[in-house]
Amino acid sequence: GAGVSQSPSNKVTEKGKDVELRCDPISGHTALYWYRQSLGQGLEFLIYFQGNSAPDKSGLPSDRFSAERTGGSVSTLTIQRTQQEDSAVYLCASSGGQISGNTIYFGEGSWLTVV
């Protein structure tokens, strides 16, 4: 597609359940990022992929959060045993490489509500 695509766009889940959020980056983009946007914390970096490798996962809040990327394309962010504080918008972004020579394009986000 023309832009970064995320699914689902909205997800309501019960506390304790696992959720998977999917990101389809722009075709050919080698770099992929996940950010979280919440009222209290603003926009926070979660993880960065270069190809299928994640050289920086320092922003993942806890071991309940994990992410993978396959085929240098699609990425999945998984949250296990969701908690109410996980409620946020999860934004995926991609770029053709590192920031200095490329533009980062963001998707519209996956709105997660944990009840």
Place this chain on the structure above:
Amino acid sequence: AQSVTQPDIHITVSEGASLELRCNYSYGATPYLFWYVQSPGQGLQLLLKYFSGDTLVQGIKGFEAEFKRSQSSFNLRKPSVHWSDAAEYFCAVVSGGSNYKLTFGKGTLLTVNP
């Protein structure tokens, strides 16, 4: 650690008025600086970026920003605001020489009155 401060949480302007959104950063070396806009229910769209060179940067939608090293600022300006500019604006800096991790300010919500 790098940080970005947007002092104004909410700004209201009248349509046709000029606009300036403030951004201050804390970063030791020459920063890479960005302004993004987010409309309700939408993702982030890049307005403009500064890496080096001319300190006055032109962006999309008639926006510009000026990098002032002495003031550690990167303020966003527009000479005449349109109702469609109502949105939230985020200033960001690349963190710690990583060349991939953005640190965002808390955002400024812009309301445009007719």
